[in-house]
Structure formats: C-alpha cells, structure tokens
Amino acid sequence: MPSTRYPNLLLGAIVQEEEDLERGHETEAITSLPDGLDGLGQGKLEAKKMASLPTFLLFLISRICRCYQSPIINKPNFIIFLADDLGFGDLQSYGNALSETPRIHELVEDGIKFTQFYSASPLCSPARASIYTGRYAVRSGIWPTAESLAPVFNQNMTGGLPHAEITIPEMLAKQGYKSALVGKWHLGVGRNKEFLPLHHGFSEYFGIPHSHVDCPCLTCFYPNDNCAQPDQCDMFNAPCQLLMGDEIIEQPVDMTLLAARQARAARSWIRKNSCSVTPFFLMYAFSHPHVPQFSGRQFRNSTKGGSYTDSLAELDWQVGEVMDELKRSGVIENTLVIFTSDNGADVDAMEEGGFSGVMRCGKRTTFEGGSRVPTIAYWKGQISSRISTELLSHLDIWPTFRSLSGSLAEEFDVTLDGFDFKDVLLKNGKSQRHSLLYYPGSPKPHIGAFAVRDIKYKAHFMSGFDGQCCISSPTPNETFSQHILFDILGDPEERNDLSTKSDLILDKMSILKKIESENVEFGESVLEEADENFQLCCNPGCEPYPGCCKCASNYTVEMFPINVNCDLLNLPFHQDQNDACQN
Structure with missing residues (x-):
C-alpha cells in the first residue's frame, strides 16, 4: 500500500508555528507543509522530490489520493461560523471595498449568497438562543421584565438558557453527533456553572462565556495598544475568562492571542472527529467584530479601514484555517458550512460599529439593518454557486440540521418557529417560510412583535x-x-x-x-436574577472582588494537538471512489 504521507501531501496544508506562551510569542499562520512530516527540512525535501517526479507518476499518485481523500460518513458534518454584530454591508462579498475577507469570499464563489436571511432578534443573547433552539427567544424567557434590566446575559446574572430547551447539539446527539463550541457563548453561566455549553449538549467548549464588552478592556491590539472604545466596557466586572469546558484556564484573556488559539482548538477538534469517523457539529462563534475590536500581530494595521476591518481580517483568517483543516482531514465534501451573523451592525458605535449597507438602522432595532444579516452556505459537491433571494431565518437552521442528520420531526416534543430549508440548499427550491416576526431588543408581552x-x-x-x-x-x-x-x-x-x-x-x-x-408564548423571564458574587473567578475569595480575579495562564498548545495523523487508508470510502480504485 502507498505511504499515507503522500495523500496528505497532495491534499495540501497550511500549518501554524507552535506558539511559545512562556515567552509571549503569538501563533501565526504560515504557508508550509502537511502535518505529520518529520521536520520542516524533510518536508521541503519531500516537496522538492514531488516537483521533480515525471508527469506520468504525478498523475498516478494524484489518482491514488483522489481515492483516499473522502471518507464515507453517512451523516453530514455541520459548521456554523457566527460573527458578532456583523452588518449586512460589512463583507467584501456584500459590497464593502474596504473589507479584506478573501476566505469568506471563496465560500460565496462556490456557495449560496443569501440576500434575505434574518436573525430572529437584533441583539446578541436572544439571537443566539434562537439559533440553538429554532424558537423565538421570548419563548425561552430571554426578555427583560423591566427597562432597568439588561436584555442580554451579563456577568452578574445567575440565569441562563433553560434546560427544557432542546438545543442543536442535543438534537444531533440522537444521531451520534459530537458537538463543540469554540468562542462566545453569551447564554448564561448560573450559580454553579449549570448553564454553560457542556450542560446544553456540547461535548467540548473553548472560549469566552460572556461578551468581551462585559469585562474591563485595556489592551485589544498587538502588542499592547489600547481598545478603541474602552468606555463601552464594564470596568467594574471580573476580567474576561477563557474557559476550557467549565474550567477557567486564563483570566484575564489575552485578546491579541484569542483568534489563533480558537482556530487551533477548532482544527484539533475537526481532526480528532474526522479520524474517528464521527459526525460533528462545530459552532465557531467569533467575538469579532463586536466593539471593542481587537486583533493580534498578524492583522494589526493590516487593512485600510482601521480597527474594524483589521478585526474582520482576523475573523476571515480563522474561517480560512477551519476550511483548510476540513480539506486536510478529508471531510470537506461531507460538511455543510453556514456563515452568518448574530444580528446587524452596531451603527450607534459610528465608525467602530460596522456598516448596514443600504439597510436602515442596525442592532437593537426592528428595521432591516437590525436583523437582515449576511449569510452564506457552502457544501462542496452538493451546493451550486448562486445568489438566493428566498426568505429564511436563523430559526430555520435547527429543523434543517434535523432533517439532514436523519431524524424525524416527531422524534422531538418541541414547538419550532423554523422550517426545513434543505431543498433551498440542495435543489434550488422554494423556502417554506412565508412570514417573519420582528421582536425588538427588549420585547414586552403586552406589545409582542414590533x-x-x-x-x-x-x-x-x-x-x-x-x-x-x-x-x-x-x-x-x-x-x-x-x-x-x-x-x-x-x-x-x-x-x-x-x-x-x-x-x-x-x-x-x-x-x-x-x-x-x-402563536408565540412568552416564557418566564430568565434575565431577572443577578448576584455579582457569582461572577466567574479563578481566585475565589480574593480581595477586592471581582477586580482581583487574575491568575497566571494555564493555556498550552498541547491542549489542542494539530499534528495528529490518522491513517486515511484505513477509513471507509465512498463506493464510487472505491470503484475508481479498482479500475
């Protein structure tokens, strides 16, 4: 049998330098060699040898690789890239000449660009709840009972997304899926961490549980540049926490390293599940480009548009890292990728808040700029490149994933507000959605939808x-x-x-x-109870609380191995590729 190194070599790779956090070095992406080769020098030698092979032999090897690169997984994988406060007119592919987002543009070129795709809320926490549950967030109790209460989860709150809700990870688990969240959660922590992602169906979590604006923010840009709008941050709360599962591994979070670490975590998780032929759902929830913007060494002052487009460029790079890993791991043709935003641009923040394009207003409002969001669907070999004007919503993702994963609607005792749009994706069919309600950031039962x-x-x-x-x-x-x-x-x-x-x-x-x-019943509000003594702290009992919650980082690159080699030759393959190998 041929060596497993050559199929991996021809699949191509972009690997990262190992970051040395003890010396403060930042991880960067470099164009280099496939994981698993014995050293950079040997890899260059292998590549040079390949370049000198006769054309006939190159053709033979490429045919072998074609037979081995796509393992059979009867159930498709799902990835959602969820931007934070990204406006309808922010992306290069949606008309913004200042944005440098080439990797997202690649998804558009080979996927579906939607022009009438909506968030179910113009605000972070309720919007995220609706994605995970397929239900308007007011059903889940994510609405404030008084004007004095915050309409989103903050560090002082002790409530969270109710466990009675069936999330996408819990729904997919019935079909043998593993789910991971990388990035922002923002759906509550609880008094005993009972509302964190691991308690809502995710098997792994790595990220910040709140919005980073809910923490003191001082350094946002490499090497130690101040945040553009620190006055928008809560300087009296605990410093932002970086969690792995339920445990704090860094507090405060180094925002200049966050993107590289999250990309590595996502890559490692994809590799692990691809090697074990386990269907997976990855929610990659960015903190970009929410105010205050941030970026690391590679993207600081890298664009013409300033801090906002620097932040977008770093977001775009993370998308590229994940897509490249799908190719390396051989599952690119079996993975549905959806890129979207939780809600519209924060136009109140002026030039730091994003761009709604032609849409009126932005975040928090019920005008189009608040909830019409840039959305792209990509599935190599399954989705044809086109622009879709079908009316769709984040609410429709849950039932679509259910359908594609093989479950039946009657298996779940849940009232959904979404519709299966599988035929829109795969057959250029019509959406089953014919109407949409617009709830404001702070809805009220006696008013309902605005x-x-x-x-x-x-x-x-x-x-x-x-x-x-x-x-x-x-x-x-x-x-x-x-x-x-x-x-x-x-x-x-x-x-x-x-x-x-x-x-x-x-x-x-x-x-x-x-x-x-x-038809939409307001659930009991879960945004009422608050107690600052339950803010997550790596140093419980310290004084003066919560500003004293600071500890040395426990993060290491070894937490997320990316040089794991699985033998592609021993995985099951598509029948047509097996047939091709026999001929």
Missing part, C-alpha cells in the same frame, strides 16, 4: 427613533404615531411609507401579525 413581514411587504406597528435612526425601546414621545408599511422587496431601505396609500394591505399585515404573535 413588526411583521410576508414575502413582499413589511409593516411596523411600534418603533422608536431618535431623529437619525432608531432606538430599541420606544417611550411615549418617541414612537411612530401611525403604522408604517413598506414594499420590502422593492424598498429594502424602508424609505417609502405606503401606509396611507394601501389600507387593505396594512389591514392584511395587521391580521398576519396578530395570528403569528398569538
């Missing part, structure tokens, strides 16, 4: 504004005095109010909102 849309129209029944854009929780003096209506297909900017010209359509939309809203 807006509703169908295929063509969108009607606002409650919305506030400050003269320039909008706010999320209107006061009596800052509300529209009448309902407003837009042809959302022809006027996605929401500029031309049709409400005085189309009474019949407005009445129809009012009925639609009533019917749809009545």
